[in-house]
Amino acid sequence: MKRVALIGMPNTGKSTFFNRVTGASARVGNWPGITVDLMTAKILLGGDMVEIVDLPGIYDVHGFSDDERVVRQLLETAPIDLVAIVLNAVQVDRQLALAIQVARLGLPSVLLLNMADEAKQFGIRIDTAKMAALLGMPVTLLSAKYGQGQPEAMATMARGLAKAVPASTDAIKSKLAEADRIENDAASVIIAAVDIPERLPAHVSDRIDAVLLHPWLGIPLFFLLMFLVFQGVFRLGEPMQQGLNGLFEWFKGAALVPLFAGLPALVSGFLLDGVYGGLVTVAAFVPLIVLFFLFMAVVEDSGYLSRAAFLTDALMSRLGLDGRGFVMMLLGFGCNVPALMGTRIMRSRALRLLTMLVIPVSLCSARLQVFMFLAAAIFTAQQAPWVIFSLYLASFGAAILTALVFRRSYKSDEPFVIELPPYRLPTARQIGLRAWQEVRHFLHRATRFIVIGVTLVWLLTHLPSTVPPGSAGTLAGMLGHAFEPLLSPLGIDQQLTLALIFGFIAKEVMIGAFAVIFGLEGQALATQLHANFDWVQGYSFMLFTLIYTPCLSTIATLRAESNSNAFAAISLVWGLALAWAVSLAFYQAMRHFGY
Amino acid sequence: MTPLLNLRPGDEATVAAIHADAGLRQRLAALGFCIGRRVELIREGAFSGPLHVRLGTTDVILRRTQAAQIVVKR
Numbered sequence: 001m002k003r004v005a006l007i008g009m010p011n012t013g014k015s016t017f018f019n020r021v022t023g024a025s026a027r028v029g030n031w032p033g034i035t036v037d038l039m040t041a042k043i044l045l046g047g048d049m050v051e052i053v054d055l056p057g058i059y060d061v062h063g064f065s066d067d068e069r070v071v072r073q074l075l076e077t078a079p080i081d082l083v084a085i086v087l088n089a090v091q092v093d094r095q096l097a098l099a100i101q102v103a104r105l106g107l108p109s110v111l112l113l114n115m116a117d118e119a120k121q122f123g124i125r126i127d128t129a130k131m132a133a134l135l136g137m138p139v140t141l142l143s144a145k146y147g148q149g150q151p152e153a154m155a156t157m158a159r160g161l162a163k164a165v166p167a168s169t170d171a172i173k174s175k176l177a178e179a180d181r182i183e184n185d186a187a188s189v190i191i192a193a194v195d196i197p198e199r200l201p202a203h204v205s206d207r208i209d210a211v212l213l214h215p216w217l218g219i220p221l222f223f224l225l226m227f228l229v230f231q232g233v234f235r236l237g238e239p240m241q242q243g244l245n246g247l248f249e250w251f252k253g254a255a256l257v258p259l260f261a262g263l264p265a266l267v268s269g270f271l272l273d274g275v276y277g278g279l280v281t282v283a284a285f286v287p288l289i290v291l292f293f294l295f296m297a298v299v300e301d302s303g304y305l306s307r308a309a310f311l312t313d314a315l316m317s318r319l320g321l322d323g324r325g326f327v328m329m330l331l332g333f334g335c336n337v338p339a340l341m342g343t344r345i346m347r348s349r350a351l352r353l354l355t356m357l358v359i360p361v362s363l364c365s366a367r368l369q370v371f372m373f374l375a376a377a378i379f380t381a382q383q384a385p386w387v388i389f390s391l392y393l394a395s396f397g398a399a400i401l402t403a404l405v406f407r408r409s410y411k412s413d414e415p416f417v418i419e420l421p422p423y424r425l426p427t428a429r430q431i432g433l434r435a436w437q438e439v440r441h442f443l444h445r446a447t448r449f450i451v452i453g454v455t456l457v458w459l460l461t462h463l464p465s466t467v468p469p470g471s472a473g474t475l476a477g478m479l480g481h482a483f484e485p486l487l488s489p490l491g492i493d494q495q496l497t498l499a500l501i502f503g504f505i506a507k508e509v510m511i512g513a514f515a516v517i518f519g520l521e522g523q524a525l526a527t528q529l530h531a532n533f534d535w536v537q538g539y540s541f542m543l544f545t546l547i548y549t550p551c552l553s554t555i556a557t558l559r560a561e562s563n564s565n566a567f568a569a570i571s572l573v574w575g576l577a578l579a580w581a582v583s584l585a586f587y588q589a590m591r592h593f594g595y
Numbered sequence: 596m597t598p599l600l601n602l603r604p605g606d607e608a609t610v611a612a613i614h615a616d617a618g619l620r621q622r623l624a625a626l627g628f629c630i631g632r633r634v635e636l637i638r639e640g641a642f643s644g645p646l647h648v649r650l651g652t653t654d655v656i657l658r659r660t661q662a663a664q665i666v667v668k669r
Binding site for chain 1: 618619621642643647650654655657661
């Protein structure tokens with residue numbers, strides 16, 4: 001099958017074009033030796049099925065950024081039959097060099113000038129016939145967002161492919177090695193074929209920027225917008241999650257329980273609470289991920305994300321992170337899983353990994369539920385809000401500490417020079433497609449891991465079958481006993497350790513786990529907890545719960561997104577070690593001062 | 596001749612020299628920072644945040660450390 005690669009600079013609408021051409025059929029493809037995800041799809045082009053691959057946005061074929069290396073590596077190893085170069089017609093004056101670079105490599109190529117609608121607004125006229133003659137490749141105008149020019153673009157690609165004489169990867173490799181006078185060639189074609197007015201008309205973007213990037217208003221507005229996104233995702237998400245959970249419970253009661261009734265209790269428990277419970281855990285994340293990416297797509301496609309980076313970069317650069325990382329960190333306070341997936345917008349791997357290490361200590365809404373319950377049980381109604389507030393501060397502190405510790409190990413050599421695209425209205429199709437792709441990605445990557453994890457914890461807390469589930473006699477109880485020397489200096493006893501083992505799956509499970517461990521529910525459980533643990537123990541336990549590990553889904557996502565078991569392990573070990581050190585310091589200091 | 600860093604918002608100047616390593620130089624060139632190009636400083640980020648500059652139709656944000664490596668002529 002012939003292969004077509006899309007190459008272009010960031011923010012040229014290359015992926016929009018890719019999504020429009022491929023619809024929902026795109027898959028994450030595996031490429032030997034390449035660690036990033038590349039989207040590929042099979043489409044019908046000029047009567048033949050061809051494979052189309054969306055390469056990362058690059059500024060320069062000879063560049064040094066992570067993405068530029070990926071593209072270069074791919075061109076040097078995988079045979080490409082046709083390169084479709086996507087450039088922004090508004091900025092064709094400086095982007096054209098990329099097209100010439102690709103052509104010089106001997107790769108058969110066609111040039112698609114996207115955002116023709118915006119170029120028209122700016123009064124930029126492009127003589128495609130003249131440009132095609134000068135470049136020696138077909139040139140066509142396109143507006144990928146609205147679909148204008150798409151049939152022509154497809155036809156151009158089909159014609160290009162029919163005539164293409166593939167270049168050998170060795171030849172490309174040798175040509176990549178020699179840099180040439182590209183800038184000059186680009187300049188002469190621009191002078192001959194493009195007419196750009198001296199003064200550009202004042203753009204709407206400038207007027208919006210005057211408010212959103214205002215020296216004093218900018219940051220408050222940023223927090224307001226983030227708050228609205230946050231509220232939007234979780235206010236809408238919670239009822240959807242509950243509805244979905246209700247549906248799964250109903251299905252379990254109506255269909256699965258009668259179906260498994262004939263099986264031994266242990267086997268049906270394993271299937272219902274272990275395996276099925278795991279699937280329910282996965283499903284509970286789906287509404288959140290859909291909503292998160294619907295909102296993120298709006299923030300990102302509108303061009304605001306780069307503005308947010310501008311506003312928060314002063315703080316983040318001191319932590320070795322950048323402004324985009326701050327947005328993800330904030331959203332991690334809702335749910336860590338989509339925030340981790342959202343780091344994909346960062347193009348430097350080191351920067352992305354550092355951000356991914358920081359996010360799991362964000363106090364997510366699931367942890368908040370546990371803290372609300374424990375704070376109400378152990379502290380007075382006057383103290384409880386301050387306890388919760390202090391835990392948020394602890395979460396920020398842990399994030400800053402994590403960044404400072406790992407800043408040198410994940411040092412990004414990528415300069416912070418990014419383009420500020422004009423504000424654009426995202427289309428519903430673009431946004432919907434994005435959300436759908438992310439959910440599929442999550443289900444595909446995380447389901448197996450989560451189901452296995454949930455099942456494993458179920459077995460630990462239910463075997464051997466001769467003792468009551470969740471009691472000291474189970475495997476988990478024995479594990480708790482084994483950890484006692486390590487955790488008792490933190491004020492965490494065997495029963496609390498058991499709750500932590502449950503909490504490994506998801507923090508939502510923890511309150512239920514307390515009920516199982518103590519054999520009590522609701523107010524009776526709260527009274528029992530108050531009687532069993534003093535506030536120093538309680539707070540130490542909450543600190544540990546905050547930091548030790550987010551949940552199985554977060555770890556699964558971390559592993560999938562980093563494509564590295566070692567990285568997921570580092571994050572897990574760091575969380576456990578930091579939690580232990582923080583709780584130990586707190587508990588021992590308080591006891592030392594006589595509390 | 597002065598580093599880009601020293602411009603005030605609203606100032607326009609011409610890029611005169613870029614004192615950067617190959618990686619940054621290439622990235623800057625791709626975004627339009629070539630010798631002789633007109634560049635306008637649009638705004639500065641609060642708390643020593645990044646600079647927002649404009650080159651023709653392209654708006655770019657860059658940190659002050661990078662802006663210090665670009666020399667401009669008013």
